[in-house]
Amino acid sequence: MARILITEFMDEDAVARLAADHDVLHDPRLVDEPGRLAAEAARADALVVRNRTQVRGALLDALARCRVVGRLGVGLDNIDVAGCRARGIEVIPATGANAQAVAEYVIASALWLRRLAWSGSAEVAAGRWPREALSRGRELAGATLGLIGFGSIGQLTGRLARTLGMQVLAFDAALDAEHPAYAESGTRWAGLDEVVASADVLSLHVPLVESTRGLIGAARLAAMKPGAVLVNTARGGIVDEIALAQALRSGALGGAALDVFAEEPLPAAPHFQGCPNLLLTPHVAGVTQESNARVSALIADRVLAHLAAGAGRG
Template sequence: MKIIISEFMDEAAVDQLRARFDVTYDAGLVDRPDDLLAAVAHADALIVRNRTQVNQALLAGAPQLKAVGRLGVGLDNIDVAACEQRNIQVLPATGANALAVAEYVIVSAMLLLRGVFAASPDIARGEWPRARLSDGRETGGKVLGLIGFGGIGQLAASLARNLGMSVCAYDPAIKDDAAIWQETGVRPVSLDQLLEQADVVSLHIPLLDSTRGLFDAARIAKMKPGAVLVNTSRGGIVDEAALVSALQEGRLGGAALDVFEQEPPTGQHLAHLPNLILTPHVAGVTAESNQRVSQLIADRVSKCLSADAAATAR
């Protein structure tokens, strides 16, 4: 059976797959659409990250496809409904990168609240902005507001509470009397209540029709003055231009964006600001999480293809 891997994957996991299957591993394949289409023509499985678009056109060119492994958790680059119609299993790496994302959220919040870490170039030039940088804020005692309270949100809440933060969360899929609130010590609130109370707002929701543009100018204006926004979910949820305006006008204390409406982002709406952290969709990618994610997907794809082979042999 043949497996195509179109984006980067841990080499040990690739070698594990090579021991059992015919594997083509080319991390640059995602950037060569014609080569990708040719590669999947006889593929039984395809392994991707977030950039490979597993759409109708690609699926039509892969008649033997039985599984799509996703080296991550978001599925907005995969036409899940079309896969279901073809009985193609979609296999995400649920939970394997949760710690990496949760740590990113907390580190970003601490950096932005304290507000001093962008001063290194000034110090190196001989400047001494001690007075200007003496009003940074501590993390302890602040309120973290989580929009979405799944596995990553729950882990971020645990880390935050260990630092002395209190945590509230908005998740309409979880009832207010659900046991998870008492188990985690997190308060369920409405979205408006969260925006009024939270010193740090962190997004942990998928990109859906109902969440696209959720953080537009009007909703950003409802955030607590001086609050910090962290987005590690999907870029289309935040109006990037409106966010930059709020930062430039001093209404927000800072923001960290790891995801963007277009990746890589284009245009001039993302201004260079000392309180705006921009990273290239790597919140969930560390040396350790890459190993965990890759291993999990290698195991899941192997199991799927082995089960299919066994069923065919019967």
């Protein structure tokens, strides 16, 4: 029987599956208690985390027995993957399991930001009638969606956008213009600068690495179409938040939806206060009841399989 440590929220059915065969500690408070987390990690044969648990430094050093880290999501910037591999620890992300949730978030955000009308609830409830101001929204049909990053989530987002009549173009540093994913999905390949300049809706789907840190800064925001909107469900460090707030306040940018931030949880952010047409959410684009069940089940299955294989070799 292995010891499995789960440091953030996980679907209870998946936790029960793990607990049926192994000793499981599931405590979402551990992510905020580094001392207790390190002590429990020293006893763990498997570790399951989301994005807040930093599997590096002291925590990684504490994983003396650990054989596998399951990531309830796809981004690996909170995990020292090379350090894990050097210690013989397998890292397993939930690739693809939350793609639908993220893609729907992008499309819903684009609709909200371009249509404008849904921001008027408080005024209507207060007896005002801002019909003229809220009748200037724009449709998605005929608009251009620009995707930076064209992996599974970007491709699904593009497919949903096309059902609404959008044109889709994409850039991915790992995929050249002849990659079959573009032709198969009816997406036009374009260079990074063309995607930025052509998009009515610009959506980010890249990991946070040195080449993408600060990718959308003041210069690229200025290069976007007047009135275009930006949706970031990738990682916060990709967008310069101060420059984004300035672009919104100046009216150069038509709106933005941010689900991720350079620092999470986001501390008080005066630069965002009063920004027009800004939607902020706490890193939940990929988290729905359905996606949580899929992600959790996938990771539970793969952690159990890895532990069983290790026991068989032993």
